[in-house]
Amino acid sequence: MARTSLLRELPATPRGLRTRSALIDAGRKVFERLGYLDTRLVDITQEANCSSGTFYTYFAGKEEIFAAILEHAQEDMLHPGMQHVAGDDDPASIVEASNRAYFEAYKRNAKLMGLLEQVANIDPEFSKLRQDRADAFIHRNARSIASLQERGLADPELDPMLTSRALSGMVSRLAFNYFVIGDGHLDGEARPMDDLVYTVTRLWVNALRMPTTH
Known part of the structure; x- marks a missing residue:
């Protein structure tokens, strides 16, 4: 997907990439379980077992993490093997x-x-x-x-x-x-x-x- 205000640059460190990926995995589970409108940030941080401060290091809100989740899904669909x-x-x-x-x-x-x-x-x-x-x-x-x-x-x-x-x-x-x-x-x-x-x-x-x- 093209970069928009919803898609930030990736973290520069391997640890940052791992943390962001874990948040994306947790966010996907919550969005698919609860739907977009009913999902709260606390639902995602609890699923990821992290603090809200950690979440805000990588995403400004649920709009940004949802966009990142969609970006991962598109990679799977464009290059499914x-x-x-x-x-x-x-x-x-x-x-x-x-x-x-x-x-x-x-x-x-x-x-x-x-x-x-x-x-x-x-x-x-x-x-x-x-x-x-x-x-x-x-x-x-x-x-x-x-x-x-x-x-x-x-x-x-x-x-x-x-x-x-x-x-x-x-x-x-x-x-x-x-x-x-x-x-x-x-x-x-x-x-x-x-x-x-x-x-x-x-x-x-x-x-x-x-x-x-x-």
């Missing part, structure tokens, strides 16, 4: 592995994504953080689309950025509806995550006119 795909001769398999890794990361962070949606509707700073997060995914996917086009593996007439906005928005909204709103359900019925992976992969492949080997 995906299964190894042998070679690059089947770009559709790479898209499938990437989609699966994204959905698995979204599942890990679903409670935070739900809280971000709520807070962004009432706080302009978090609205900006949410947009920064979306833009990071869009730009990454646009670079991937452009690379496929350069290799002759995607429709060269598509605008990479506009295409990425359309496809990335589709995937992220589907993930929100499935993991946050539906809790594993869509249209009133339970669906395995494999259905999501298959569907969005086919839509990506068809939209980009990518070749497949299976």
